[in-house]
Amino acid sequence: MKEALVDVSVLILFFNRPEPLEQVFAQVQKARPARLFLYQDGPRSEKDMPGILACRDVVSQIDWECEVHQLYQERNYGCDPSEFISQKWAFSHTDKCVVLEDDDVPAVSFFSFCKEMLDRYENDERITMVSGFNVEEQTSDIMEDYFFTTNFSIWGWASWRRVVDQWDEHYTWMDDPQTVAQIRTVIKERGYRNDFIPMCTRHRTQGKAFYETIFWAHLLMSNGLCIVPRRNMINNLGATPGSTHFGGSLETLPHGYRRIFTMKRYELGGPVQHPAHIMEHVAYRKRAYKIMGWMNPMIKIGRSFEELFLNLRHGNFRFIMQSLNKRILKWMGKKAYK
Incomplete structure (x- = not known):
């Protein structure tokens, strides 16, 4: 068993996506922190179980001396409040901690x-x-x-x-x-x-x-x-159709946002x-x-038109209709973006 290299605690949050988690955990394996806190939300249905079990297999590949804590939920809490729950849990056991989600590659x-x-x-x-x-x-x-x-x-x-x-x-x-x-x-x-x-x-x-x-x-x-x-020291892999907060694809993101997901670390x-x-x-x-684009309405408007054009070019008509519906509901005061 190899020795830990960094005397630091690391919390990793994951759910049912083993592919990005593998990239994150590969970096953790190289760094060999002294303590790991592993948090996983519970299944929404039986369909989630293969991905959930695959993720557990990924984070079980610990070949160095490491104190491991696990909190694997039996029911699904959702992204929120899972993130809050996991962080309060980890910081109740350690006075300082690094926090990584399953798409944050350090x-x-x-x-x-x-x-x-x-x-x-x-x-x-x-x-x-x-x-x-x-x-x-x-x-x-x-x-x-x-x-x-x-x-x-x-x-x-x-x-x-x-x-x-x-x-x-x-x-x-x-x-x-x-x-x-x-x-x-x-x-x-x-x-x-x-x-x-x-x-x-x-x-x-x-x-x-x-x-x-x-x-x-x-x-x-x-x-x-x-x-x-x-x-920069982090790559985010979250701009994929299967991610929690993103419903499009990298190719249809406006250039200003796309560079955020493709920059070097x-x-x-x-x-x-x-x-x-x-x-x-x-x-x-x-x-x-x-x-x-915060407090810069012209930048936001320009990116909205760019996103519309890119989705039209790639034939993503369903995504366009969903986005338009959300905007109309927002203008009518019946829906608010998170």
Whole structure:
């Protein structure tokens, strides 16, 4: 049995897709972390069982000394609240942890990078999380190996129990008009997506924990910073028809979004070079929001027309009709996007 190489905890979330999970776990095998937390949602029906069992076989290939924890659900909870459940479970057993979903393929050095960041900033409450995904692929206007931003990605991340313990799963902050008003001001000032408050309202009404808005709300209310590597360290395989949040195909994605799913990932080239000061890289945040089309209606409109053209060219008429129906319902106030 080989020795562990990185003294870090890693949570892996998966369901019934062994193919992308194999790519993720191949990188985990190379990194050999000291602790694994394996979370799997339960089957929706018997049809899910072959994929579920195949995934369990993938993550059983542990050939190094490793402390393994498993939480395999017997019933299906869905993506939400499964993500929240799994993260609260893992962080109840470890004070800092890396989190990967079954389509987040990390660089091997992502684990040692997270280990160093988690140890270095463990008691610095200004820092909320470590992210492995850089939406620019490479950020050219800094010399160090990472920087700080109020924008973050959940495609491969790490954090501390001190952060997760403060998550407000019941959105009780929404009962305080002053807090809501302040968050609206911060969103406007930063140019963040303007549907965040309505999204939190919908999630609260549904009565289940959506960890993404819970995490975002905590970041906003704590004025937290995220560590992002200068060069991207994560590939996301989620732009496939079988994924939870995506219904199209990579070939019909607008170019601006397609590059996000096809960019390179990089390994660290040597010892981590640290920034001299803890300050937000404001220019990166503004560029990232532009790339995502947040608060940039002309970019969103242009990408919508590009997506329509690409789907027409590929004959995806059913997808076009479904998308049009969703937009009409949204305009009528009868449907809201998550």
